[in-house]
Amino acid sequence: MIISSASDYRDTAQRILPPFLFHYIEGGSYTENTLKRNVDDLANIALRQRVLRNMEDLDLSTEILGEKVSMPVALAPVGLCGMYARRGEVQAAKAAENRGIPFTLSTVSVCAIEEVTANIERPMWFQLYVLKDRGFMRNALERAKAAGCTTLIFTVDMPTPGARYRDAHSGMSGPYATLRRYIQAITHPQWAWNVGLWGRPHDLGNITAYRGQATGLQDYIGWLAKNFDPSISWRDLEWIREFWKGPMVIKGILDPEDAKDAVRFGADGIVVSNHGGRQLDGVMSTAHALPNIAEAVKGDITIFADSGIRNGLDIVRMLALGADATLLGRAYLYGLATAGQQGVENVLTLIEREMRVAMTLTGAKTIDDIGSELIANSF
16 A cells, blocks of 8 residues: 555554554544544644745754754654554654654553663653542652653543543443454454564553553553542642653643643643543534634743644644644554554654645744744634
């Protein structure tokens, strides 16, 4: 198959992966209206085409939270990443390092913090949830700090799990889930050989390190369900802010008032995000929410955006809507599932090329040149 975009990798990943894994990353919550809006609303942002602007010296590099990066992109935290390729978090982190951008490790990664950092030289970022088990949170933070992680991404839009109908139908959860996953694995031999057999152990590395015993997929689902904390408030983040001396980013902001609260709290950044449409279906898309948030806090805090980004043009659109940088999730995971580290690197190469085309034809020579004036229409 000819690969010319992240969408091509998606099609290949769908053939390689057992359905329970493909639909886990592909799906959203409820009837997936917000998931669709994320993609459609972003694609409907029209840009102003400019010509004869002498775009010879185009520069995509910038600085994010004190780190120099080759383009305004970081790999987002993705749970169970190591189930999509053999030791997937390690491969993704290496790809990010080679392309000069940050990699963010999920709390619920297959590979533990120490395994990933042992295989890369660039310091990675770490993502954490607010959980009832504060002992786990403290353990994870201490280990991330000891491993040299520079930035903490704190996800706050999961006080309770979203209703993800696809998971019950795909075999990720629901009746006879373990048997269904096993049957799917043996009928997808490329994945079964590369990941199922040679990608072990298939436990949740960070949770296993804390509990002192292997934590498999079934254990993970039960443990996480028991540890969601609906009582979360800004007060619960204060001890983390005191402990974590590096940059701290609050992920899951959709309202300008919450963005202002993040500034008052002392966060270094926010991620304007609806969790990729995987939590509360029916909320507005990130592209729709972003301009009002940028108007409220731009310049006071670093603004990231995710949800709906599928190519380099979408990244330019997010920056034009007010983001300082973006997080890339599903798009890189398609490449990882198809071709491991090489697939992720190629996705990032394709995205860089797409950004260059978009910037050349909108007259933006640098990342700082991308602003609202590039937008031809809005909502």
